[in-house]
Amino acid sequence: MRLRPALLAAGLLACFVSRPVTAQPSKQAAGTALKKGEIRLTYLGNAGWEITDGTKVVLVDPFLTQFARWAPGSKGTDGPAQNDPYVPDTALIxxxxxxxxxxxxxxxxxxxALDAGVISNKTGAVIIGHETAANLARAYDVPDARLITVIGGEDYDFDDFSLRVIPNIHSALDDKHYYNNTRGITGNAPRGLKAPLRRKDYVEGGNLAYLLRMGGHQVVIMGSMNYIEREMEGLRPDIALVGSNSQRLEVFEFTGRLMKALGNPAVVIPTHADAYGDPKPSAAALADRKKFQQEVATASPKTRFISPTWFEPIVIPARR
Ligand SMILES: [Zn+2]
Incomplete structure (x- = not known):
């Protein structure tokens, strides 16, 4: 969810210095050219990712529509007002x-969640999320055969990969008044919605993180700047996509506690920290990115920190 201006000024990110472990020279078609045991992560902006082992392609929170905000001639606003339609940008998708x-x-x-229904209808992808995510997709006529509703705690096998669904909590927006900020962004989306949806239809509906086991790797995936420590404790991912814009600073020892709980992952990649796709992030946003990197270095000195660049694949080699 969009930050209040004060928090925005306090510092989002977007340094986009890419230091891939093994960078591909160019964007490949998904599902090709990976060696056994490699995994490829491609940043789609905001909290969005494409993750593949060359067999299956898993997207996380795809929100390509954000880039319309920064297109030539647009005003770079926060998007539609709460009562106005919020329409996925099919050209960008x-x-x-x-x-x-x-x-x-x-x-x-x-x-x-904005682009998921359109992407499911385009690709045939199965959407996994809370009932709210399912109902938002149903508004785009995504059939139940392509919806897997979860509540957190599941650990499902999909043959080519497995997925642990991790109960999670949202970023502490509005100086921790997230649940009583009067903005109407919590709660659940009901059944029966029909596209085009309004912005206010996209309520949180609860929060999830994921542990994706794929190609011999384990990837912790966060979409918010918060977590439940006991739900992360004991997971041993080699890759962690950590929600890490300045909202993390509301949380006690956010980075240190998380690194410890996860056993100091070999690779940390910040997510939801690109200043909402702003190609010209503020100095404060850039400084905050650096601060997060330093937090990781302090808490987990052997961890490799990779700042993602939009649409540039990051290939992680096979685990030894
Ligand atoms: Zn949110």
Whole structure:
């Protein structure tokens, strides 16, 4: 969800210095050219990712529509008002999404769930998320055969990969008054919605993180700047996509506690920290990115920190 201006000024990110472990020279078609044991993660902006082992393609919170905000001639606003329609940008979706087997939704806010229904209808991908995510997709006539509703705690096998669904909590927006901020962005989306949806239809509907086991790797995936420590404790991912814009600073020892709970992952990649796709992030946003990197270095000195660049694949080698 969009930050209040004060928090925005306090510092989002977007340094986009890419230091891939093994960078591909160019964007590949999804599902090709990976060696056994490699996994490829491609940043789609905001909290969005494409993750593949060359067999299955899993998307996380795809929100390509955000880039319309920064297109030439647009005003770079926060998007539509609460009562106005919020329509997925099919041109941007078609430009960046060609294949998907599954779509993981962390929560129902528009910067996470807006494009999922359109992408499911385009690719046939199965959407996994809370009932709210399912109902938002049903508004786009996504059939129940392509919806897997979860509540957190599931650990499902999909043959080519497995997925642990992790109960989670949303970023502490509005100086921790997230649940009583009067903005109407919590709660659940009902059945019976029909597209086009209004912005206010995209309520949170609860929050999830995921542990994706794929190609011999384990990837922790967060879509918010918060977590439940006991739900992360004991997981041993080699890759962690950590929600890490300045909202994390509301949380006690956010980075240190998380690194410890996860056993100091070999690779940390910040997510939801790109200043909402702003190609010209503020100095404060850039400074905050650096601060998060330092937090990781302090808490977990051996962890490799990779700042993602939009649409540039990051290939992680096979685990030894
Ligand atoms: Zn949100």
């Amino acid at each position: 078609n430009a960046h999404v060609t294949k998907a087997d599954y779509i993981l939704i962390t929560h129902g806010h528009p910067d996470h």
